[in-house]
Amino acid sequence: MGVKSKEIVENFYISLFKDEKGTLDNYLHPNATLSWYGTTGFKKLDFKEILKLRDDLGKNFESLKPEVEKIVEEGHQIAIQFTYHVETIENPDEEMPLAHFMAIWELKDNKLFKGVQISQLGEEVDESPWA
Template sequence: MALKVKDVVTEFYQSNFYEGKTVLENTLHPDVELSWYGTTGFRKLDFNGIAEISKELSSSYESLRAEIEKIVYKKNEVAIHFTYHVRTIENPDEEMPLAHFIAIWEVKDDKLYRGVQISQLGEEIEESPWS
């Protein structure tokens, strides 16, 4: 099961979840709950809240790519460290870091169930802290 929970998290972050609800429905548990500590404060999100943010991403960016730095997992829990890189609609030729994240997820029924996420606005990083 451990490899499967890692795959659930990896597939979600590497997907185009922001382009429609289908990926969200396939990867998020109906009772999903995400506690997000970000630069604008704390947000508690359910499925609809995550879908709304995904919709905003879709209208703001040409593309969104997760660069995964590290994943660790045990039983049904997964921690992931990653950076989202974006291409804006105004400048689709240049990719830039949007934000750096650390998230911890509990997986239930092969879907993301309970998560805690911390983010910081993106900046270029010389090298991975894990290298």
């Protein structure tokens, strides 16, 4: 798997919001599932539900970009820790943290196949936990 697998996971989260043609097809396996533990509870998403989530984010924010802190690979699993920063439609001149994420993905056919993600609402962090 190597560097390419890490890049697949990182590029998925970087390009998720950009609405690039074929983004989900490029990174997500058609039978992908994501188990997401968030502040609003547990959600199990499939390919179509991830697409809907991406579309909803696009309607609510001017921009959304991840700040990747760490990516680790072990065997067939890749873990990523990042924060999404957003500019809201109401205040496009101020960027603020939306949420902090940890996700672990298994790849199949060089695409994201099975993921588990945990998120917490964003807050300003003065220092990286890896510093």
